Amino acid sequence: MTHLIAPSVLAADFSNLQKDFDMVNASGADWFHVDIMDGRFVPNISFGMSIVKTMKKMAKKPLDVHLMIVEPEKYIGQFREAGADVITVHYEACPHLHRTVQQIKATGAKAGVALNPHTPVQLLEDLIEDIDLALLMSVNPGFGGQKFIYQTLPKVRKLKQMIVERNSRTLIEIDGGVGLQNAEKLLQAGANVLVAGSSVFKADDPAGVIAKLKKIGEQGVYV
Ligand code: DX5
Numbered sequence: 001m002t003h004l005i006a007p008s009v010l011a012a013d014f015s016n017l018q019k020d021f022d023m024v025n026a027s028g029a030d031w032f033h034v035d036i037m038d039g040r041f042v043p044n045i046s047f048g049m050s051i052v053k054t055m056k057k058m059a060k061k062p063l064d065v066h067l068m069i070v071e072p073e074k075y076i077g078q079f080r081e082a083g084a085d086v087i088t089v090h091y092e093a094c095p096h097l098h099r100t101v102q103q104i105k106a107t108g109a110k111a112g113v114a115l116n117p118h119t120p121v122q123l124l125e126d127l128i129e130d131i132d133l134a135l136l137m138s139v140n141p142g143f144g145g146q147k148f149i150y151q152t153l154p155k156v157r158k159l160k161q162m163i164v165e166r167n168s169r170t171l172i173e174i175d176g177g178v179g180l181q182n183a184e185k186l187l188q189a190g191a192n193v194l195v196a197g198s199s200v201f202k203a204d205d206p207a208g209v210i211a212k213l214k215k216i217g218e219q220g221v222y223v
């Protein structure tokens with residue numbers, strides 16, 4: 001399978017979202033990555049379901065909704081109704097993660113679990129076959145434009161090994177500080193989905209960066 005590119009709309013121009021959505025719609029990108037921050041799980045607030053609903057109208061590709069919020073189980077239904085196709089919750093925010101994953105699946109959305117940089121991937125061992133996606137944070141969640149944490153690479157390799165051993169189809173998504181400088185290494189390590197915020201939207205040629213990210217590893221298919 002070829003890898004997927006998910007531009008993170010947190011870095012888009014909120015005074016003209018339509019323009020940035022049109023660019024992504026016309027590009028080779030696969031998903032829109034949508035960051036929800038509550039000012040509690042992370043020290044920043046982004047936006048809520050009404051904006052997601054607006055984004056859904058503009059998007060011609062699936063919405064990959066990343067919930068950086070406490071008690072996500074309270075809002076899963078609303079985000080699904082707003083248009084989320086993939087819903088990812090944080091391991092660190094869910095005391096009853098198995099139940100929360102089942103709750104996401106019951107809405108018909110794909111279920112993801114995200115791990116903060118300090119959270120070991122081994123903690124996913126008893127859940128890996130139940131989830132569609134495992135998101136590894138490669139920066140501390142809360143802000144776009146941060147520096148990639150290189151310790152993520154061995155985590156990707158470990159997680160990939162676990163997935164292969166279990167014969168599972170879980171996708172590995174990497175989020176934070178991803179761009180042309182590290183995409184190839186991530187794909188070689190086993191990543192399937194690359195989230196890219198600043199490296200796409202702050203570039204002079206955003207569509208060109210998406211095209212390049214999509215092309216990496218084309219010959220050597222890493223995943
Ligand atoms: C960080 C968010 C990321 C962020 C990525 O908390 O989860 O999705 O938008 O932005 P960049 O690619 O700029 O690091």
Ligand code: ZN
Binds near residue numbers: 033034066175195
């Ligand atoms: Zn994110």
